[in-house]
Amino acid sequence: MSHYPEASAEQIEAAKHSEEQYIELYRMYVQRVHRFVLSRTGDVHLAEDITQETFVSMLRKLTTYTPTGAPFSSWLFQIALNHIRMHMRKRSNQPNIDLEVIPEITQSAQDHTAEWLDVWQALHKLNDKDQELLIMKYIDGMSNQEIATVMQISTNGCGVKLHRALQRLQEYL
Amino acid sequence: MNNLDKQFNQMRAQLEQVDTSAMEQRIEQQLRQEWHLINNSSQSMNTPMNTQPTNTTSPNRSLWTKLGYGFGGSALALLALFTAVYVQPDATPSPSTTTTLSTTGSGSLSVRDLEMPSTISLGEEDSEMMIYDYDYPAEDRSYADDEGNQYFDESVSMTIQVKDNILEILEQIKTESTNLSGYVTNVSYTEYSGGTVNLKLPSDTLTVFESYLREIDINGEIDVTNYNITNVSDEVVQLDQEIKQLQETIEENAQTLETGELTDEERAALKRSNENLEESMTDKQDERTETVAKYDLVDVTLYVREEPSFWSGNYYQYDTSTFGGKIKYQASKAVNSLISTSGFLIRFVIWLGTYAVIIAPFWLVIRYFVRKRRART
Numbered sequence: 001m002s003h004y005p006e007a008s009a010e011q012i013e014a015a016k017h018s019e020e021q022y023i024e025l026y027r028m029y030v031q032r033v034h035r036f037v038l039s040r041t042g043d044v045h046l047a048e049d050i051t052q053e054t055f056v057s058m059l060r061k062l063t064t065y066t067p068t069g070a071p072f073s074s075w076l077f078q079i080a081l082n083h084i085r086m087h088m089r090k091r092s093n094q095p096n097i098d099l100e101v102i103p104e105i106t107q108s109a110q111d112h113t114a115e116w117l118d119v120w121q122a123l124h125k126l127n128d129k130d131q132e133l134l135i136m137k138y139i140d141g142m143s144n145q146e147i148a149t150v151m152q153i154s155t156n157g158c159g160v161k162l163h164r165a166l167q168r169l170q171e172y173l
Numbered sequence: 174m175n176n177l178d179k180q181f182n183q184m185r186a187q188l189e190q191v192d193t194s195a196m197e198q199r200i201e202q203q204l205r206q207e208w209h210l211i212n213n214s215s216q217s218m219n220t221p222m223n224t225q226p227t228n229t230t231s232p233n234r235s236l237w238t239k240l241g242y243g244f245g246g247s248a249l250a251l252l253a254l255f256t257a258v259y260v261q262p263d264a265t266p267s268p269s270t271t272t273t274l275s276t277t278g279s280g281s282l283s284v285r286d287l288e289m290p291s292t293i294s295l296g297e298e299d300s301e302m303m304i305y306d307y308d309y310p311a312e313d314r315s316y317a318d319d320e321g322n323q324y325f326d327e328s329v330s331m332t333i334q335v336k337d338n339i340l341e342i343l344e345q346i347k348t349e350s351t352n353l354s355g356y357v358t359n360v361s362y363t364e365y366s367g368g369t370v371n372l373k374l375p376s377d378t379l380t381v382f383e384s385y386l387r388e389i390d391i392n393g394e395i396d397v398t399n400y401n402i403t404n405v406s407d408e409v410v411q412l413d414q415e416i417k418q419l420q421e422t423i424e425e426n427a428q429t430l431e432t433g434e435l436t437d438e439e440r441a442a443l444k445r446s447n448e449n450l451e452e453s454m455t456d457k458q459d460e461r462t463e464t465v466a467k468y469d470l471v472d473v474t475l476y477v478r479e480e481p482s483f484w485s486g487n488y489y490q491y492d493t494s495t496f497g498g499k500i501k502y503q504a505s506k507a508v509n510s511l512i513s514t515s516g517f518l519i520r521f522v523i524w525l526g527t528y529a530v531i532i533a534p535f536w537l538v539i540r541y542f543v544r545k546r547r548a549r550t
Contacts, residue, residue, distance in 0.1 A: 019208045026204060030197050035188045052200045059207055116183040137190065138181035166177070173177075 004032055016062055018061045026055055029073060032140060033080050039135040040084055042124055044048070050087060054080040073142070074149040081150065083131065088128065122172035130165035137162055203312035244526070249532065257517060320487045327376055327532065328472035330399035331383075333390040339368050342389065346370055346475065349385050353378040374471040393482055399474075412461040419454040423447055457466040 014021040040049040055080050080110040136142045335342050339362050347357050355374035362368025386395050426447040492498035
């Protein structure tokens with residue numbers, strides 16, 4: 001279960017008809033989405049652009065959303081993932097994770113900089129799917145079922161892929 | 174908690190501390206503008222935003238989709254049109270100059286135009302169109318008619334109108350004439366219109382043949398347009414006299430050879446002369462047989478008209494001098510034209526449906542993948 005609250009069906013339905021309700025919905029998820037995109041891309045400016053595009057797409061497609069039992073974040077993260085992949089395809093190589101480009105993170109990470117930055121660097125050496133799995137699992141705190149919904153794979157398959165991704169991450173550490 | 178989990182937690186904690194307020198405000202403003210934009214456009218369309226069609230496509234995409242469907246449909250129609258034109262069932266056989274009315278039975282008959290009759294004469298053994306070999310009757314046949322030893326050369330022309338197909342009627346006439354010891358010498362016809370049959374029948378069977386014709390005529394009557402009879406007995410009589418004279422001369426010479434005092438040369442010469450006379454007599458006898466056979470047969474010219482059918486397309490047979498005939502002519506012409514065209518239309522529709530069924534699965538698969546790709550983007 002994710003660490004973060006999820007929107008209810010009534011909130012989502014209200015957001016379809018009301019501007020303010022929609023903005024409330026946006027505020028509920030913007031940081032999660034930004035964190036997810038930033039973890040995945042390692043680029044602050046790109047993360048902001050993708051976050052914006054994600055919520056604009058959400059605005060346009062909200063009328064098509066029908067509650068299926070899965071958390072709203074799963075649907076939202078699918079949109080974010082699509083935008084991430086579209087942007088990553090345009091780039092020939094994976095972006096170099098330059099710690100100096102992330103002033104917010106490096107500035108605040110005074111005590112534990114070496115430890116989690118190692119993980120950060122090792123994380124971005126993995127392939128796209130492994131990164132997404134691990135970020136959703138360990139950064140956003142999503143369950144295997146929620147991750148499986150986002151990635152459009154089975155829950156069991158998700159567990160196996162997570163295990164393997166962790167093993168590969170350990171190799172880089 | 175292992176070390177990795179701890180590191181991930183630290184990473185999360187750091188990321189949560191990132192100041193995103195400026196970004197959030199900026200994006201919020203953008204979203205509000207976007208909201209108003211969508212709302213205003215839906216208001217101008219008199220539809221609220223929440224009832225907007227979910228699959229809104231851009232004008233360019235819609236145009237491309239329409240163009241795609243247009244080109245695809247046109248290509249399909251052209252393909253069906255091409256197939257319908259060039260792949261036709263063999264509805265009508267090509268005209269052939271070969272007529273195979275044979276003595277052995279029914280044969281295939283070909284279509285020939287009455288306007289360009291092509292007569293077939295008996296005896297043209299080198300022609301491909303010879304249709305009949307007739308075995309002349311034996312010499313001992315009795316040719317005596319009601320008037321004693323008289324021979325008549327008869328010819329008659331008759332016209333009948335039938336309901337059945339002309340090909341079937343000609344076949345029946347051939348069979349009937351054969352049954353009456355006669356034979357067909359010439360046939361020309363146009364399918365769905367009529368034909369002319371020339372045949373020879375023994376004179377004593379003419380009455381029977383006429384009864385048969387009345388049965389097949391739709392009105393039960395025969396229109397006799399010509400009847401000629403010529404007494405040709407003198408020719409036969411003359412031949413008989415010649416044969417008799419030859420016979421007498423041969424007998425005299427034979428007697429002279431037996432009893433007469435002749436030299437060897439005279440005997441040989443007389444023998445040769447007798448042989449020549451016997452040969453001449455045989456020729457005369459054959460000629461007599463042929464003459465009798467020929468003149469004892471009636472030359473029948475039969476004109477067979479097929480009753481005009483409204484559906485068969487021979488609308489030109491209607492008498493347009495009458496009001497009813499004009500109406501029938503125009504109507505039959507129109508119906509025939511429609512049937513001819515409809516045949517093509519039916520073929521076209523069938524081919525169009527066939528190609529649509531074949532292409533439909535591929536189109537569905539392509540459409541599935543295209544929609545899936547659009548959903549991702």
